[in-house]
Amino acid sequence: MKVIGVVGARPNFMKIAPIARAFEGSSLQFVLVHTGQHYDHRMSQSFFDELGIPKPDINLEVGSGSHAVQTAEIMKRFEQVCLDEKPDWVLVVGDVNSTAACSMVAAKLGIRIAHVEAGLRSRDRSMPEEINRLVTDVLSDLLLTTCQEADDNLRAEGIPEEKIRLVGNTMIDTLARMVDPARKLDVPERLGVTRGEYAVLTLHRPSNVDDPEILADLLGTLDIIQKKMPIVFPIHPRTRKNIEGHGLLQTLKEMPGITLCEPLSYLDFLSLYSCSRLVLTDSGGIQEETSWLHIPCITLRQNTERYVTVELGSNTMAGTERSAILAAVEDVLAGRGKTGQAIPLWDGKSAERIRDTLIELG
Ligand code: UD1
Numbered sequence: 121m122k123v124i125g126v127v128g129a130r131p132n133f134m135k136i137a138p139i140a141r142a143f144e145g146s147s148l149q150f151v152l153v154h155t156g157q158h159y160d161h162r163m164s165q166s167f168f169d170e171l172g173i174p175k176p177d178i179n180l181e182v183g184s185g186s187h188a189v190q191t192a193e194i195m196k197r198f199e200q201v202c203l204d205e206k207p208d209w210v211l212v213v214g215d216v217n218s219t220a221a222c223s224m225v226a227a228k229l230g231i232r233i234a235h236v237e238a239g240l241r242s243r244d245r246s247m248p249e250e251i252n253r254l255v256t257d258v259l260s261d262l263l264l265t266t267c268q269e270a271d272d273n274l275r276a277e278g279i280p281e282e283k284i285r286l287v288g289n290t291m292i293d294t295l296a297r298m299v300d301p302a303r304k305l306d307v308p309e310r311l312g313v314t315r316g317e318y319a320v321l322t323l324h325r326p327s328n329v330d331d332p333e334i335l336a337d338l339l340g341t342l343d344i345i346q347k348k349m350p351i352v353f354p355i356h357p358r359t360r361k362n363i364e365g366h367g368l369l370q371t372l373k374e375m376p377g378i379t380l381c382e383p384l385s386y387l388d389f390l391s392l393y394s395c396s397r398l399v400l401t402d403s404g405g406i407q408e409e410t411s412w413l414h415i416p417c418i419t420l421r422q423n424t425e426r427y428v429t430v431e432l433g434s435n436t437m438a439g440t441e442r443s444a445i446l447a448a449v450e451d452v453l454a455g456r457g458k459t460g461q462a463i464p465l466w467d468g469k470s471a472e473r474i475r476d477t478l479i480e481l482g
Contacts, residue, residue, distance in 0.1 A: 122149045123234075123478065124207040127176075128157035128194070128218025131291075131405050133167035134386060135213040135236060138293035138471035140174055146475055150174075151205055155194045155218040156181040160357065166385040171294060187217060187248060194221035202229050209234050209478060212256060213290070215404075215425075220252035227259040236290060236474065238263035239270025240404075240425035246327065249404070253425070262481065264474055266408075267428040267463065287473040288465030291405055292412050296468035298387060299394055299413070307391035311379050313350050315395040319449075321378075324356035325402040328420060332366040334440065338420065339368060341442045345449055346377030351400070352392060354384045398452045400445075407435045412466055416457030418448045434460035 123143070127136050136152070143150040154176035158164045167173065180197040182190060194217065202210070202225060210226035212219045213236040226233050235256050242250050257263060263279060265271050266289040274284050308315050321342065329335055345351060353372075355363070363369050372378060384392065390409075393399050399410050399417045407426050410417035411433025418438045429435035436458055438448045451457060 121147065121209070121478070121482065122151065122205065122207045123209045123211050124151045124153055124201070124205060125211045125213075126153050126155065126198075126218060126222045127213065128155035128182075129214075129216040130158050130163050130167065130383075131403075132213050132216060132218070133164070133171060133173060134294040134405075135290045137167075137171040137173045138290050138297070139211070139213075139236070139474055141172070142471035142475040147479060148475065151178070151207065152176045153198065153201055153222075154179045155198070155222070156183055157190065157194070157216060157218045159183055160383075162383045162385065163357070170386045171298075191217050191221045194218055195225050198222050198225045199229070202226060202231060207231055209262075211236065211478075213237060215240070215249040215252045215256070217248070217252060220255045223256045223259045232261040233259055234262040234264060234474075234478065235260040236264045237266055239265045239272075239274040239284070241270075241273045242423045242425040244423050248326070250425070262477070264477070266466075266470075269428050269431075285473075285477050286465065287477065288467060288470035289408060289463075290470045290474070291408060292466040293468050293471050294386075295390070295409055295412055298390055302387045302390035303394055305387060305391040307384070307388045308395050311352050311381060311392065313352060313379065316397055318350040318352060318396055319345065319398040319400055320393045320396045321351050321353040321399075322356070322401045322403050322406060323353075323420070324359050325421065328402050328440065329359045329362045332368075335362060335366060336368060336371075337442070338440060339371060341445050342372075342378065343375055344442075344446060345400075346375050348449065348453060349397065350377050350379065352379045352381065352396075354381050354389065354392075356383060398449070398457065400449075407433070408466075410434055411460050411463060414459040416452045416459065418445065418452075420445065428463055429460075432461055432463050434458045 182193040211234045407429040411429040417435045438445045
């Protein structure tokens with residue numbers, strides 16, 4: 121049985137890595153397609169190297185573009201791959217443009233789709249990822265979910281029970297395998313911070329970094345926080361462009377408690393946040409990773425598609441209001457940071473369940 125696995129952007133790579141490993145030596149033939157949505161070494165190749173992901177069999181090299189252009193380019197190029205390869209399944213992960221684009225191609229060619237990380241909903245359609253999640257799930261034949269809440273969302277949308285399988289979280293498979301080697305690295309020391317005493321910040325959501333007023337306000341909040349604890353901020357390329365474009369880079373550089381750095385590789389970033397006291401982020405995946413590590417996470421968004429991390433994990437939704445963010449930081453500094461409990465099936469074996477499910481379905 122032939123399965124095409126699709127990856128495109130940074131958060132896809134740690135999700136596909138354990139699946140590629142689990143398929144090795146099984147009856148499943150795995151063909152890996154990289155759409156090329158992310159292409160910088162730091163956003164793509166470094167993940168393949170560190171996570172031991174096989175070299176993609178095919179790279180569509182689509183690069184950046186508006187949503188429509190990027191999606192359309194992926195669709196045009198992926199259609200030919202499907203016609204040539206004739207897979208039994210197309211397996212897509214996450215919620216990026218590559219996920220939705222390849223799902224649409226497969227659906228129209230009558231190829232079955234397996235969606236890893238199905239059923240997450242922020243209920244905020246101004247997020248491009250929410251559109252991608254809705255499109256992908258409605259087209260998928262097998263909806264592989266990370267938590268009970270995702271199953272409930274899918275049932276409420278009328279997805280038949282037999283298409284839904286709760287398998288756990290493949291991103292956590294990777295984290296569980298890599299955390300010990302990562303903690304042995306000296307990334308905090310190289311960045312000049314002391315283990316357990318600093319915060320890590322990531323920001324890249326359009327809703328936070330595209331509007332100059334919102335971005336400037338967030339930087340004002342960070343200015344207050346950096347006086348209380350050091351912050352390390354690896355900057356995503358789109359965030360760097362916006363900070364520079366809005367003339368805010370100098371303001372940021374003048375904050376002595378903030379250490380700026382380029383996007384880090386998987387292991388370096390894991391080394392950094394797994395040894396931190398607190399994470400401030402607008403990412404989706406990091407809410408899950410910090411929950412598994414029981415590190416307090418303050419999410420700078422109004423909503424989350426990963427509510428399980430708030431309910432069971434270590435995540436606090438602070439929104440973007442200064443007072444709410446500062447109150448959440450104060451809680452952590454006062455020793456009242458949320459550490460959470462274990463989330464069911466986030467046990468490092470999700471990819472094996474995915475492999476077994478595909479073999480069972482044939
Ligand atoms: C994409 C995903 C988002 C995910 C994020 C993680 C979509 C809609 N969004 O957002 O869900 O959380 O990846 O990083 O799929 N760029 C580079 N080098 C690269 C890639 C991008 O410089 O290797 C710059 C380009 O200017 C590009 C911009 O970043 O236009 C945005 O890239 P894009 O792939 O469109 O979306 P992300 O913001 O990275």
